[in-house]
Amino acid sequence: MDRILERxxxxxxxxxxxxxxxxxxxxNWALEYSKxxxxxxxxxxxxxxxxxxxxxxxxxxxxKNLEQQIETALQNIRSRKNQLLQESISExxxxxxxxxxxxxxxxxxxxxxxxEMAVRQQWELPNPNHGGNGPPFLMAPQLPCLNISGAxxxxxxxxxxxxxxxxLDSLYxxxxxxxxx
Numbered sequence: 563m564d565r566i567l568e569r570x571x572x573x574x575x576x577x578x579x580x581x582x583x584x585x586x587x588x589x590n591w592a593l594e595y596s597k598x599x600x601x602x603x604x605x606x607x608x609x610x611x612x613x614x615x616x617x618x619x620x621x622x623x624x625x626k627n628l629e630q631q632i633e634t635a636l637q638n639i640r641s642r643k644n645q646l647l648q649e650s651i652s653e654x655x656x657x658x659x660x661x662x663x664x665x666x667x668x669x670x671x672x673x674x675x676x677x678e679m680a681v682r683q684q685w686e687l688p689n690p691n692h693g694g695n696g697p698p699f700l701m702a703p704q705l706p707c708l709n710i711s712g713a714x715x716x717x718x719x720x721x722x723x724x725x726x727x728x729x730l731d732s733l734y735x736x737x738x739x740x741x742x743x
Contacts, residue, residue, distance in 0.1 A: 563624075567604050571597070 574597050610616045611628055620628070 563607070564604070567600060570600060 574593065607616070611620065612632065617625065
């Protein structure tokens with residue numbers, strides 16, 4: 563059937579070439595109409611065959627040809643599908659990488675902000691050694707005084723005596739032993 567239509571198209575094409583020299587006439591329109599009608603019928607018939615309809619009238623050779631066309635089309639579809647899936651996977655991997663990098667950057671920023679918050683809290687906490695809320699480096703904490711003489715600015719010796727009762731003999735014997743003669 564296909565061969566018949568192809569021959570018909572070839573002959574009508576050759577005839578059209580002869581008639582092409584003549585101006586457009588209603589006879590040419592009728593010929594063009596019949597050609598387009600035959601082409602439309604052929605396409606409708608092929609479409610119905612691809613859809614699995616009207617297969618009873620086809621020969622074994624035509625059926626094998628149709629099967630080959632369908633298999634080829636299916637292979638093309640599968641290869642295109644695989645190509646699109648690979649492209650999609652590649653895009654998603656790129657997005658995943660970008661999101662991981664962004665996540666790492668955000669984690670670093672969070673850690674930096676936590677450190678800054680910890681430093682701020684240390685600065686804002688009241689220091690028990692002094693009553694102010696200022697930073698700890700402005701006012702040194704009061705250290706216990708070492709009272710070697712036993713009296714402090716005219717007060718009684720018992721009142722100002724430090725808990726640390728040191729005498730210098732222990733220091734001389736440990737660290738300055740080289741000076742003992």
